[in-house]
Amino acid sequence: MSYSALTQHFQQQYHLQHIAAMCGWDQATMMPAGGNQARSEAMSTLAVLSHQQLQAPQLAQWFSAAQAESLTPEQQVSLAVMQRQWRDATMLPSDLVGAFSLAGSRCEHAWRSLRPANDWAGFLPLFEEVLNLSRQVAAARSEALGLSYYDSLLEQFEPGMRSATLDPLFNDVKQWLPGLITQVQAKQSAEQVQLPQGPFATSHQKALGLEVMKLLGFDFNHGRLDVSVHPFCGGVSEDVRLTTRYDENDVAQALMGVIHETGHARYEQSLPAQWRSLPVGQARSMGIHESQSLFFEMQLARHPAFIAKLAPLLSHHFGEQTAFSSDNLAKLYTRVQPGLIRVDADELTYPAHVMLRYEIERDLIEGKLQAKDLPERWDNLMQQYLGLSTKGNYKDGCMQDIHWTDGSFGYFPSYTLGALYAAQQAKAIQTELGTFDHLISTDLSSIFSWLQRNIWQHASLLETDALITQACGQPLNACAFKLHLEQRYLGA
Template identity: 35%
Template structure:
């Protein structure tokens, strides 16, 4: 077989595998949005069956033969082969039985978690979580081949990262975050709090306007409601979800902007990479950098919140906040809270670091699932100064562990670190950015992100992707400087 023929056959086979993977993702989207509750068992069997097909394709011996014979022509083909080779090496370590069992168990577990969360019933969740954790640890052992179990899982979400290196970065973040938090909570300035109720129809109307403002292409996407907001899909079918809370429209608005950041990344990737390994975000950390810079550095900026203030006035009338400056304070109000997805920028990473430490202990066998609730509550009280009031506000709040996404959480903080670096570079590249944001025009910002980062998909490794966009190696400094500058001014800190 010639090198050219091997490359052609490999990429044709890979496109079919990628297409089937998108179908599997659509089943997951359906399950979390519109699937009837009674279909859970059947859906678990469907997802398990499809995962069996996908695993067989991803471990097909012909892939090894094609990889051996193929010779890349240029950087794009070289990157395609890198991703296929990496996927083939990982998947061949996982028995087909285990891949199917994980798919079925996590599909069932998602529904059990949702019901347990609604009922504040940890006991109802623990048996299925124990099963998920056991399967995930078995998967980690197969992948690690004697190495660190957690690193083996982390590599699936953030290639080339390690628990030890992230611990070092997080260790540098924590002291300045804790110091900033304490100074803010001791400040005399108290921004106003949003009060009252806001009709769901109005929230969804503003949510749709925000999605459009941030460049979400509705001809290739849609917005639905879910318990836990998420983005799903790639290329020309990228769907997002949001949620509404009558007393907290910011939950809806910023969940939407956050998920649009994820979706814009997928929609912005070069169409030439469609249904190939380069045709999706390169890592969850880089993905999170897009959602966080959209949500925070852009969406919560003084300039853009002035525009959002006008949208809310037009939609809800007088809602109790006097002017754009007061509204900016309300949007960015710092306060201890239970829910990670609703946390302000100062507290958010403390939520993530808690989860990072707990899941590492679970994987290592140092923490039993039966003791997870107490471990969570104790750590939360230490970090946030309050005791968790109910499981839905504690260990049951996130969907991730129920569906086996262990090793995922640290990519949220890594994404914030990347976003801090990107924001610094963006400000240098677009010096009049605030003038545009004040009128609701995110175009210069989103165009810069699309050109420097999003369109390249998986062409480069995660850190190289961010470095290419920023012009420097990513590190935690820009994020910490941004937070201290922003909240120092907002709270009058010296």
């Protein structure tokens, strides 16, 4: 049967992806700096081999024949998802895939030292090469899909999502977000908040993180926690690799980072085992993936009932402090203060960081903005959205993120889409099961069971709109997110 032949072929693809994921994890965590050139070339070769396998001439015949076979509804969906992945591969020549992978590896590795040095001049030529190749990828995808350059890249991360949908959605958020930030800051200005006193030893921070991961249901038999410059969740479902970064003067950064990545990891570890080695058994979209990490970090971990669980753990690992009281931590972890760094941003200002990046990357890919002009545009939008300047401060401005270094254009909208989806899921859970005050205090596992039934077990068997509508009773919108923010920060 042609469908059977296709499943075997795509299972081989999954194995190649597994190897690439582990090479990438090692490159970010354990590899000595001198190994980067060889590793980049090896990963480029692996990317080309994987791409060439997806372009195998027999696939077209197998897909055509499989359409006529008697397949279950799930197999029909699986066939469609495999065909979409095949379609994506046949859009790009292998030499472009190899050059794109190599340029991304070089730029990302150099960024690790260039960013701390605030070296925009050293970073620019590497970034220009990545941007040039990203535009070539976008051109090829655009021609094949009949989409704009940017939408053709967005499709890789958010199948079915278009700028025409994002623009009114983000414009809606822009209408009420600035005023809400102002209101909350005015309210919080009268509050007294104590900062925990460090230093917080890295060994104790790691022990705390591991304990919280266990509380959140992470399976340590199929994953581990390490350190990298930029926190991430990688690997494959059977072997999930989390990373964080530690600052001995700030315990919250690593703790919330670990919780965020654990949300990603629980999704990966809970994808349906019977489909896991096929495209249909993998995450539906990065927006759905981010909804899980933001659900864990924002909806759960910053809720007063969960903070009441964190308070004694902090005291156990770092000693008794009045700053570790539940009430003080609740105020501290919901403090709103516009800042320069996206990954450190509070829940309320975070969408501004994402919308800024969305506008910039769209214009970069569409050719409306050149790489050399990026710092100026960044500074202008930071002042417009958050009232802050990054003039001359590249490391905390346009060089702060890892995404563009390897050409991941089209990814950033996933973060705010994830926040909207997470709010919708939280509302649906509480409508069905009861308040988070009760569930987090007494039955945290029931929340994970709901996510398993409604999100995790479906993998890519449902389109994103169908997944969210089925789980939450309505399609994507910003209403639940706005209501959540107003209730949490204003008590409205």
